[in-house]
Amino acid sequence: MNTSAPSSRRRKGTVAALVTAAVFALGCSVGGDIVAYDLPAESARYTFEAETNGVKTVWEYTSDKPAEGDASELQPCMGDVLGNNMAACRPEPLIFLKYDLGLALDNTARAGVAHRITVVGYYQERLTAPPSVTSLRVEASFDGGQTWKAATTQAAGKNTFTVEIKHPHRSQGAEAVGLRISATDSGGNTVKQTLPTAYRLR
Structure with missing residues (x-):
């Protein structure tokens, strides 16, 4: 601030x-x-x-x-x-991120299928003229962050994006999903957030 x-x-x-x-x-x-x-x-x-x-x-x-x-x-x-x-x-014009990971009651997602999540960018309420989030890039890791694969993102409303992540099968050794999210807004501000284990696969 x-x-x-x-x-x-x-x-x-x-x-x-x-x-x-x-x-x-x-x-x-x-x-x-x-x-x-x-x-x-x-x-x-x-x-x-x-x-x-x-x-x-x-x-x-x-x-x-x-x-x-x-x-x-x-x-x-x-x-x-x-x-x-x-x-x-x-407040500073920092981009914050919130997630709807679309998980089951046990906080897991199915392996071996395409899974959809929603990411919303937002700002502090005291910011009188907040910018708009213009782009979002999401990468997923299934090996503890050793490698990352780009997911498909699509704009779905103001500062809102849907993301499709293709889960590998459990037989391929995948147990959890890590996420790396990068966002940019109309003011040129950026955020990069890394969640080593966002959720687990079942």
């Missing part, structure tokens, strides 16, 4: 990252892990990385100085909450 400080050259930012195994959320939260950092006032490209339980996410995004109108009265800036920085702020 960016905040504009009184200085014309520097501004203060606060990020609160709450990370789960497969779905990542990042935003202002008093109860989260808070990391403060300084960013130049001019527009620049940044990389943010997070990893938990083996799931790795890498964001690349463009950040610039926020305007006063970017702050929300319903969800105030962290500086407003803590009372130590009253400057304008807004």
